[in-house]
Amino acid sequence: MPRSLRADAQANQERLLDVAARVFAREGADTSLKAIAAEAGVGIGTLYRRFPTREDLVEATYRNETTRLCESAPRLLERHPPVEAFRAWMEDFVDYMLTKQGMSDALPAILATRDGLRLHSRQALGEAVETLLAAGIAAGRLRADGSASDVLMALGGITLISGHEHQRDLASRLISLLLDGLASRASAAAG
Amino acid sequence: MPRSLRADAQANQERLLDVAARVFAREGADTSLKAIAAEAGVGIGTLYRRFPTREDLVEATYRNETTRLCESAPRLLERHPPVEAFRAWMEDFVDYMLTKQGMSDALPAILATRDGLRLHSRQALGEAVETLLAAGIAAGRLRADGSASDVLMALGGITLISGHEHQRDLASRLISLLLDGLASRASAAAG
DNA sequence: ACAATAAGCGGAGGCGACTCCGCTTATGCA
DNA sequence: TGCATAAGCGGAGTCGCCTCCGCTTATTGT
Numbered sequence: 001m002p003r004s005l006r007a008d009a010q011a012n013q014e015r016l017l018d019v020a021a022r023v024f025a026r027e028g029a030d031t032s033l034k035a036i037a038a039e040a041g042v043g044i045g046t047l048y049r050r051f052p053t054r055e056d057l058v059e060a061t062y063r064n065e066t067t068r069l070c071e072s073a074p075r076l077l078e079r080h081p082p083v084e085a086f087r088a089w090m091e092d093f094v095d096y097m098l099t100k101q102g103m104s105d106a107l108p109a110i111l112a113t114r115d116g117l118r119l120h121s122r123q124a125l126g127e128a129v130e131t132l133l134a135a136g137i138a139a140g141r142l143r144a145d146g147s148a149s150d151v152l153m154a155l156g157g158i159t160l161i162s163g164h165e166h167q168r169d170l171a172s173r174l175i176s177l178l179l180d181g182l183a184s185r186a187s188a189a190a191g
Numbered sequence: 192m193p194r195s196l197r198a199d200a201q202a203n204q205e206r207l208l209d210v211a212a213r214v215f216a217r218e219g220a221d222t223s224l225k226a227i228a229a230e231a232g233v234g235i236g237t238l239y240r241r242f243p244t245r246e247d248l249v250e251a252t253y254r255n256e257t258t259r260l261c262e263s264a265p266r267l268l269e270r271h272p273p274v275e276a277f278r279a280w281m282e283d284f285v286d287y288m289l290t291k292q293g294m295s296d297a298l299p300a301i302l303a304t305r306d307g308l309r310l311h312s313r314q315a316l317g318e319a320v321e322t323l324l325a326a327g328i329a330a331g332r333l334r335a336d337g338s339a340s341d342v343l344m345a346l347g348g349i350t351l352i353s354g355h356e357h358q359r360d361l362a363s364r365l366i367s368l369l370l371d372g373l374a375s376r377a378s379a380a381a382g
Numbered sequence: 383a384c385a386a387t388a389a390g391c392g393g394a395g396g397c398g399a400c401t402c403c404g405c406t407t408a409t410g411c412a
Numbered sequence: 413t414g415c416a417t418a419a420g421c422g423g424a425g426t427c428g429c430c431t432c433c434g435c436t437t438a439t440t441g442t
């Protein structure tokens with residue numbers, strides 16, 4: 001079993017990603033996949049074989065940039081107190097998701113990924129949040145029982161609803177609310 | 192300009208809503224609208240004329256139940272302390288949204304409504320949250336600068352992400368986090 | 383070089399969303 | 413009761429999604 005694609009298939013895949021990046025930027029999130037396949041000079045069947053869902057194509061198209069976003073977390077922690085680094089990163093996250101065409105639509109699928117094609121982005125995001133949250137806890141500024149997974153989901157929810165509402169400011173206010181919740185002492189959480 | 196539909200149109204609309212409720216329950220959220228139209232004995236054009244988007248049809252189908260959910264808020268406040276009433280209502284909201292087929296998909300459209308077909312549900316939800324939040328503020332348990340609109344959006348975000356993740360528990364944890372954020376004193380919020 | 387074959391290709395076809403506009407009919411008025 | 417007409421109807425048509433499978437070709441071993 002070959003671990004890498006046949007040479008022609010590899011080239012087709014790269015061409016598809018190139019074209020997708022251009023077409024998403026030019027025509028928005030809901031371009032027809034057939035058009036992307038055509039512009040890449042492959043059949044629609046080839047596109048679907050390589051990227052079974054639209055979300056898979058979007059994730060792969062922006063994977064490098066997602067990685068870069070996630071890698072910025074440690075650098076933010078060097079330059080800011082943990083809570084402010086966390087806030088800054090979440091603001092960047094929202095900007096990124098709302099800017100890259102199709103990305104916020106794909107976000108639920110990316111966050112839900114447990115294995116497979118979209119795993120790379122999902123893991124990078126999880127690790128970035130984990131790092132930021134741990135720093136806040138270590139500094140005594142965030143509650144120790146906060147779960148990185150839950151925080152990532154909360155951020156996902158904030159992104160989704162802000163995107164649907166076309167209200168970027170809403171995201172900032174909800175991020176503040178989230179940080180307040182994470183900063184609150186355990187007292188309020190008892191069931 | 193007649194304020195009410197012609198008699199036959201009225202009957203068609205009612206039949207569509209009847210059928211939609213049954214078909215959504217029977218076949219889930221992504222049933223074909225053509226099938227609903229057919230089962231109601233009207234053409235697809237008629238369905239679209241009355242309900243221009245799927246979200247409009249879903250909202251109308253569940254409008255009565257949404258109203259009932261919203262009307263429960265004052266009763267919860269009679270029987271529970273404000274914060275617990277708020278929590279209970281939000282839990283009910285999530286259960287409702289995740290139970291009624293198609294409802295969570297329509298939620299973004301409902302929340303974004305400023306006027307038109309879906310306004311009824313949107314306003315009822317806004318008023319319920321307003322009531323609950325005001326009670327918490329009046330009791331000194333929630334921060335006075337909380338915006339009902341933002342809280343409704345936060346709850347919407349929680350519902351969306353929990354639904355996508357198929358994790359009902361996640362919603363409960365995020366509701367707690369939201370309430371913690373709303374309970375936090377202004378100290379943590381300063382920029 | 384040259385099979386043998388696994389890997390890959392691609393588009394026809396089936397389905398659903400949504401629009402558009404020529405046809406039908408309920409309604410109100412004389 | 414009958415006419416004029418606004419209101420409503422509905423399905424053909426267009427487009428995109430996604431699958432399926434018969435055809436093509438890169439690769440590998442000899």
